[in-house]
Amino acid sequence: MPQLLLRRILLVIPTFIGIVALTFFLIRLAPGDPILLIAGEHGVSAERYAELQKQFGFDQPLFIQFADYLSQVLNGDLGLSVVTQTPVLDEFGKLFPATLELALIAMIVAIAIAIPAGVLAAVKRNTLIDHSITAISLVGYSMPIFWWALLLILLFSVNLGILPVAGRLSFIYDIESVTGFMLIDTLLANDKEAFIDALHHLTLPAIVLATIPLAVIMRMTRSSMLEVLKQDYIRTARAKGLSEFSVIFKHALRNALIPVITVIGLQTSILMTGAILTETIFSWPGIGKWLLEAVYRRDYPVVQGGVLLIASLVILVNMVVDLLYVLINPALRQK
Amino acid sequence: MSLKIHSIAAALLVLILTNSMHMAAASTLVYCSEGSPETFNPQLSTSGTTFDASSRQIYNRLVEFKPGTTEIVPGLALRWDISKDGLEYTFHLRQKVSFHNTEYFTPGRYFNADDVLFSLNRQRNKSDPWHKVSGGVYKYFNDMGFSNLIKDVIKLDEHMVKIILNRPDSTFLSNMAMDFASILSKEYADVMMKAGSPEMLDIKPVGTGPFMFVKYEKDAFIRYQAHPAYWRGKEKLDKLVFAITVDPSVRYARLRTGECQVMAYPLPTDILSMKKNPAITVDEQPGLNTAYWAFNVRKPPFDKARVRQAMNYAINRQAILDVIYQGTGTKASSLIPPTIWEWKGIDNDYDYNPNHAKKLLVDGGYPEGFEIDIWAMPVQRPYNPNARKMAELMQQDLKKIGVNANIVTYEWGTYLKKSRQGEHQTILLGWTGDNGDPDNFFTPLLSCAASETGNNRSFWCNKRFDDLISLARIELDKQKRKKLYRLAEVIFKQDAPWLTIAHSVRYQPYLKNVQGLKIDPFGGIYFSGVSLK
Numbered sequence: 001m002p003q004l005l006l007r008r009i010l011l012v013i014p015t016f017i018g019i020v021a022l023t024f025f026l027i028r029l030a031p032g033d034p035i036l037l038i039a040g041e042h043g044v045s046a047e048r049y050a051e052l053q054k055q056f057g058f059d060q061p062l063f064i065q066f067a068d069y070l071s072q073v074l075n076g077d078l079g080l081s082v083v084t085q086t087p088v089l090d091e092f093g094k095l096f097p098a099t100l101e102l103a104l105i106a107m108i109v110a111i112a113i114a115i116p117a118g119v120l121a122a123v124k125r126n127t128l129i130d131h132s133i134t135a136i137s138l139v140g141y142s143m144p145i146f147w148w149a150l151l152l153i154l155l156f157s158v159n160l161g162i163l164p165v166a167g168r169l170s171f172i173y174d175i176e177s178v179t180g181f182m183l184i185d186t187l188l189a190n191d192k193e194a195f196i197d198a199l200h201h202l203t204l205p206a207i208v209l210a211t212i213p214l215a216v217i218m219r220m221t222r223s224s225m226l227e228v229l230k231q232d233y234i235r236t237a238r239a240k241g242l243s244e245f246s247v248i249f250k251h252a253l254r255n256a257l258i259p260v261i262t263v264i265g266l267q268t269s270i271l272m273t274g275a276i277l278t279e280t281i282f283s284w285p286g287i288g289k290w291l292l293e294a295v296y297r298r299d300y301p302v303v304q305g306g307v308l309l310i311a312s313l314v315i316l317v318n319m320v321v322d323l324l325y326v327l328i329n330p331a332l333r334q335k
Numbered sequence: 336m337s338l339k340i341h342s343i344a345a346a347l348l349v350l351i352l353t354n355s356m357h358m359a360a361a362s363t364l365v366y367c368s369e370g371s372p373e374t375f376n377p378q379l380s381t382s383g384t385t386f387d388a389s390s391r392q393i394y395n396r397l398v399e400f401k402p403g404t405t406e407i408v409p410g411l412a413l414r415w416d417i418s419k420d421g422l423e424y425t426f427h428l429r430q431k432v433s434f435h436n437t438e439y440f441t442p443g444r445y446f447n448a449d450d451v452l453f454s455l456n457r458q459r460n461k462s463d464p465w466h467k468v469s470g471g472v473y474k475y476f477n478d479m480g481f482s483n484l485i486k487d488v489i490k491l492d493e494h495m496v497k498i499i500l501n502r503p504d505s506t507f508l509s510n511m512a513m514d515f516a517s518i519l520s521k522e523y524a525d526v527m528m529k530a531g532s533p534e535m536l537d538i539k540p541v542g543t544g545p546f547m548f549v550k551y552e553k554d555a556f557i558r559y560q561a562h563p564a565y566w567r568g569k570e571k572l573d574k575l576v577f578a579i580t581v582d583p584s585v586r587y588a589r590l591r592t593g594e595c596q597v598m599a600y601p602l603p604t605d606i607l608s609m610k611k612n613p614a615i616t617v618d619e620q621p622g623l624n625t626a627y628w629a630f631n632v633r634k635p636p637f638d639k640a641r642v643r644q645a646m647n648y649a650i651n652r653q654a655i656l657d658v659i660y661q662g663t664g665t666k667a668s669s670l671i672p673p674t675i676w677e678w679k680g681i682d683n684d685y686d687y688n689p690n691h692a693k694k695l696l697v698d699g700g701y702p703e704g705f706e707i708d709i710w711a712m713p714v715q716r717p718y719n720p721n722a723r724k725m726a727e728l729m730q731q732d733l734k735k736i737g738v739n740a741n742i743v744t745y746e747w748g749t750y751l752k753k754s755r756q757g758e759h760q761t762i763l764l765g766w767t768g769d770n771g772d773p774d775n776f777f778t779p780l781l782s783c784a785a786s787e788t789g790n791n792r793s794f795w796c797n798k799r800f801d802d803l804i805s806l807a808r809i810e811l812d813k814q815k816r817k818k819l820y821r822l823a824e825v826i827f828k829q830d831a832p833w834l835t836i837a838h839s840v841r842y843q844p845y846l847k848n849v850q851g852l853k854i855d856p857f858g859g860i861y862f863s864g865v866s867l868k
Contacts, residue, residue, distance in 0.1 A: 031746035038381070041716075041766055042478050042779070043755055043790050052472065083373050085470040085534075094553060153588050165588045168555060171365055171576045177552070283580040285554035293370075298748070 004326065008319050015315060020073055023307040024066055027300055034058075034082045034298040056082060069304070078305035083297055088305035092287060096309075097180025098168065099279070099286030103271045105202055106209035111264065114214045118221025118260075119253060122229060133218065140215035145274060149208045149281040156204060163203055166283040170197050205282040209274050213267040220263045224256040231255075258329055265321030269314045362573035364849070364867060366860070367586040367595035371554050371579055374469065376537035377514040378458055381474050383858055386514040387599075388557055388577060391861050393435075394517035394542035397426050397451065398508055402861060403853035405623075405675060405771025407508050411446060411518055411543065421503030421811055426451070428494040433564040434520045435547040439539055442522060446543055448490040453521035455488050455498075465524065469537045475515035479769070480504075503809045505816060509770035518543065545570045545863040554579055571851075571866035590615065590844060596867070597845040597852065599860070603663040603720060609844050618854045621665050622841040623674050623768035624718035625776065628709075628729070628834040629792040634760050636707075637793075641699035643831040646761075647685035648692035649736050650729055650834055659725045660837060667835040669824060671776045674856040675768065676817060681824055685834075693736045704737025710754060710762040714747045717858065718765030718839050725836075726763060755789030762792050763836075771856065773820045777804045781827065795832035 035044065035052050044052070053059040057068065072079060078088035121133040156163040168182050169175060173194040175185050183202070186195040228234065229252055237251045238244075275288035287306060294302035370384045377390035390396075399410035412426040432446040457465040458473040459482065476482060484507070486499040500507065510516065523541045527533050540548050543566065546559035557577040561570040578595050580586045586598040587605050591612070601609060601617075609615050630637040630646065637643055656664050665673075668680025696704065711726035712719065719725065723744065730740045745753060754762050768775050778785065783801045785791035800823050807819035827833075843854045848868040855861060 032748040033752070036748035036752055038472075038474070039751075040381070041751070041764065042381070042474075043751065043788065044474075045788065048477060055470070055472075080470075085374070085379075086538075091553065098555075150584055153585065158588050158591050161592060165592055165594055166580055166585050167578060167594070170594075171363065171556065171558075171578065174550075174558070281582050281585055283554070283578070283582070283585065285552060285579070289554055289581065 005323065008322060012315055012319070016312070017070075019308055019311045020070060020304070021066070023304045024069060025062075027295075027298070027303045028062065030298075032298040034300065037297055038083070073308070078308070079301035081294075081302045082299045083294075083302075088301050091290065091302070092306060092309055094180070095285055095287045095290050098182075098284060099272075099275050099288060101181045101183065102202065102205055102209060102278070102284060102286060103268075103275060105206045106271065107213065107264070107267070109206050110210040110214040110217055110267075113210075114217035115221050115253075115260070118218045119225055119248065121218070121222045122225030123248060125226065130222075134222070137215040137218045140211045141219075143211060145208060145211070145277045146281065148211060149204070149278065152204050152208065153281075164197075164201050166281070168198060168201050168284065169194060170201075173197060205278050205284055208282075209271060209278045212270055212274060213264075216267060216270075217260060217263055220260050221256065224259050225252060228252045228256040258325065261324060261328065262321060265317055265324075268317040272310050272314070362571075362867065363576060364572050364574070364597065364862065364865065365576045365578050365595040366862070367580045367589050367598040368557075368577040369579075369583075369586070369599040370581060372551075372557070374537050375540040375548065375551075376469065376519070377517045378454070378473055378476065378519075379469055379537060380514075381478070387860050389540060390514035390517040390544075391859050392546040392559055392575065392863075393540050393544045393548055394519070395432075395544050396512055396514075396516050396518060397428075398512045400512050400771065400857070402864065403855065405509075405856055407512055410512070411451075415508075417811065421505075421809065422500050424498045424500070424507065425491070426496045426498070428496065429566065430494055432543050432566045433562075434523065434543055435541050435562055436564075437539075437541060437547055437549075439535075440520075440523050440526065440541050442520065442541070444522060446518065446520075447493045448496045449521045450518050451496045452488055452490055453524060454516070454518050455485070458482075458515070459485060459488070464528070465533065468533045473515070475513065475769070479506075479510045479513065479515075481510065503811070505808055505811050506770060506772045506774045509772040509775075513770050546575050567863070570863060572862065575862050587844075590846065593846065596849050597843075597860070601842050601844050603661050606663065606842055609842075614847055615844050616847055616849075618843045618845075618852070619840050620854045620856060621672050621674055621838045622717060622858060623672055623771065623856050624765055624858075625667050625670055625672060625838055626664075626716075626718040626763070626765040626836040627667070627670070628761060628763055628836060630761050630832060631757060631759055632793055632795045632832060633757060636699070636701060636705055637760065639699050640830055641695045642701065644685070645692040645695035645699065645736065646733075647831050647834050648688045648695065649738070650732050650836075651687045652834075652836060653687065654732075655725055655728055656837060658728060659719075659721055660839060661720075662840075663720070663842065664837040664839045667837050670780070670827060670833065670835050671773050671820075672768070672838040675771055675773055675776075676813075678773070681821075681828055683825065683828055685828075685831075689732070689735045696736060696738075704739070706739045706741070707733075708743045708760045709740045710743045710745075710750065710759045712747065712750060712763055713744050716765055717767055718837070719763065720839070722763045754792055757789060757794055759792070764792055767858065769857075773816070774804065774808050777820065777823060778808065781832070793832035795830065797826060797830060800826045800830075 035049060057065060080087055081091060117133050121130045124130050153165055157165040173191065175189050175194055178185050178188050182198040183195065186198050234247060234252055237247045275286055276292050279286045279288040280292060291306045294306060368387065372385040372388035373380050373382055374385060375389045377386055396410045397412040398407050401408045411429050411432060413429050414427050416425045428448060434442040434446060436442060456463050458476040460466060484500055484504055486501045489497045491497055520541045524536050527535045545562055545565050547562050549558040549560050551557045556579060559575040561573055563569050580589060583600060583602045587601060589595045590598045606617065609617050630643045632638050652666050656666060668684040669678055671678050709726045709729060712722040715721065726742045730742065733740045766776060766780055779790055781791055781795065782804060783796035786794045786796045803819050803823040807816045810816050810819065841854065841858055845852055849865060850868055851865045
């Protein structure tokens with residue numbers, strides 16, 4: 001086990017450097033220049049352009065810029081945003097809790113619905129229930145997030161008026177940001193109404209963000225359950241006279257969950273991509289929206305730093321999933 | 336007993352809560368803005384989003400634009416004298432103007448000449464200790480030519496400042512009313528510099544304006560509070576909130592549910608439904624912008640005036656207005672929009688007349704027509720909602736006179752760069768005015784100097800035209816200037832280096848209970864003087 005951990009950690013190092021290199025060169029390969037984009041129609045004189053290039057360090061040869069950046073990153077400095085002139089790490093730190101809160105709630109929603117529904121579909125295989133669940137999952141997976149979000153806003157916010165359109169909290173509440181997690185901050189401020197208001201604000205974005213993971217986890221649970229239910233030990237369990245509940249949830253589901261956990265781990269990256277659209281629509285002040293804007297403006301330090309931090313997060317989650325996988329599956333522990 | 340106390344306490348709590356909610360709602364205006372500001376210091380930015388959040392609510396300038404117009408009125412300067420040669424401007428400053436008293440700074444004195452010197456010198460002097468703070472890019476200051484124009488800024492006494500220019504410039508006062516010329520507190524700057532955190536000046540602003548900064552969370556909101564000692568009198572609104580909402584459909588949804596009372600930049604396709612909604616008012620005004628199609632006169636066949644005129648006759652601008660602008664634009668018969676000096680289009684503007692266009696081509700030596708490139712912008716701009724589609728419509732029109740057009744496009748930064756170098760044959764582009772002065776369109780876009788830098792995308796350099804606009808720039812009398820620009824425009828239209836296409840109309844939707852909101856010709860928003868019914 002410690003060996004496995006060590007091996008995984010050692011593997012992270014080249015992955016990490018690869019990511020730094022890839023983001024650094026990819027964003028520069030894309031046409032566009034942050035200085036020209038800031039200048040717009042007004043343009044900028046040649047001397048001024050040279051001056052600004054020097055200021056941002058863009059005048060150096062690309063490989064020197066890369067070497068500088070790499071050493072900077074290894075020292076824990078992700079540089080300053082070209083647009084706002086604030087440290088990338090600070091911006092990320094301020095915005096990340098909002099994304100994490102939304103992603104966690106979305107994941108909880110997705111798992112809470114997907115696993116029981118997947119089990120139900122497998123158990124009631126080829127019935128109307130199974131077909132409906134599979135169909136819903138297919139629709140959920142194929143739905144354009146943007147359109148789906150606007151649809152929900154129109155129904156629940158504009159027409160029914162029961163949920164807020166956007167934001168994290170109504171403006172009548174002024175909650176001090178302590179942890180950056182609105183649900184926790186409102187509780188810390190001991191303001192129940194604000195807590196409920198924050199929950200209301202979370203509902204629609206969480207549903208939207210949960211949609212794709214929900215569909216994926218549901219399908220995986222269903223097929224994995226079907227596989228397990230065919231196994232001999234299930235027949236044995238039934239023959240022993242165990243209750244159907246016990247057969248399904250204790251014997252079948254536990255085994256069926258192994259691939260499902262892998263899929264859940266993989267969904268973290270999907271959640272991060274989904275966050276870009278969801279956050280933009282719901283005016284959710286997270287890193288998705290931040291990154292998107294940085295790409296538009298060719299704010300190189302932000303794009304590089306942001307992608308690097310998210311990639312590190314995905315690597316970390318995948319590592320945890322791998323380890324979890326080993327813990328759950330005794331057969332792997334032996335190897 | 337304890338139950339009783341509890342229920343009384345609970346009832347009180349409910350009462351306080353509902354009461355405070357009610358009170359907050361009565362005097363708080365929520366504005367759904369379109370994005371996060373880059374900074375709270377307008378000297379450092381060129382973005383309207385930043386100006387809306389900073390200079391337009393928090394700061395004042397020596398001279399300001401009268402709300403809803405491009406007219407110059409006194410701001411922090413009570414009055415000003417201009418020397419006969421037009422080189423010296425003496426500003427007499429308003430007295431007893433208070434800076435904001437915030438949680439992070441308590442002012443110890445009123446506004447005075449030191450603040451003016453500080454605000455201008457930071458941008459002007461490369462050796463100023465403040466020059467390099469927060470990146471030190473003072474784009475607008477340089478763009479408007481202030482770095483070469485201003486010779487010196489002198490404090491005559493506590494309440495008198497003299498600005499000496501290198502050459503007379505009739506646009507100087509208009510430029511001084513622009514956001515970058517906002518007045519910041521020197522006293523606050525000194526405190527921050529001493530504390531070792533000079534950049535706080537640009538992050539936590541202190542101004543003299545109608546609203547004080549309270550709190551900002553990136554991509555979420557900005558909170559302001561009325562400045563109790565505002566020199567024009569305390570605002571009727573107690574609190575102002577910018578709810579940052581990037582998606583325009585979502586901004587509209589928030590307006591409909593009352594989550595905000597005023598929204599920024601509506602989608603053109605939503606205007607009709609907004610106008611039908613009895614709870615919403617939609618104000619409109621032609622924007623301070625012009626979309627144009629420029630012909631590169633350095634490349635044949637556009638070196639011939641007849642060909643350029645033919646292009647002017649060939650394009651059906653009404654169809655463009657109907658299809659591309661969908662009613663959110665007006666035909667540009669002039670290169671400057673009607674919001675500037677109530678400018679009226681010129682009489683000899685071109686009508687849609689494909690037959691005449693064809694005749695001109697024959698006269699110009701191109702009876703068989705030719706093939707051209709139309710460069711179309713890859714992005715939506717305030718003056719042009721969809722350049723690619725516009726180019727497609729033009730392609731159809733040109734076909735009718737025997738001209739085959741290919742549409743070319745590049746990434747936005749590349750597009751601007753390549754066209755500045757004159758790689759294009761014809762190009763769709765536009766301009767948004769900065770200071771409400773006609774010169775701000777003529778000189779940067781069509782002067783001979785601008786054809787050197789490439790900002791003049793047609794590279795057209797006409798001596799007579801250039802002399803007229805140079806004269807107009809020095810002349811201080813508005814009526815005389817107007818005549819000079821008229822003459823210059825006649826030459827421009829005859830020689831036709833451009834087809835002037837449209838001025839987009841700016842729409843400002845807000846709820847009916849909002850009063851006193853004036854649509855700003857510069858495309859910004861001011862909440863001074865606004866109240867809730």
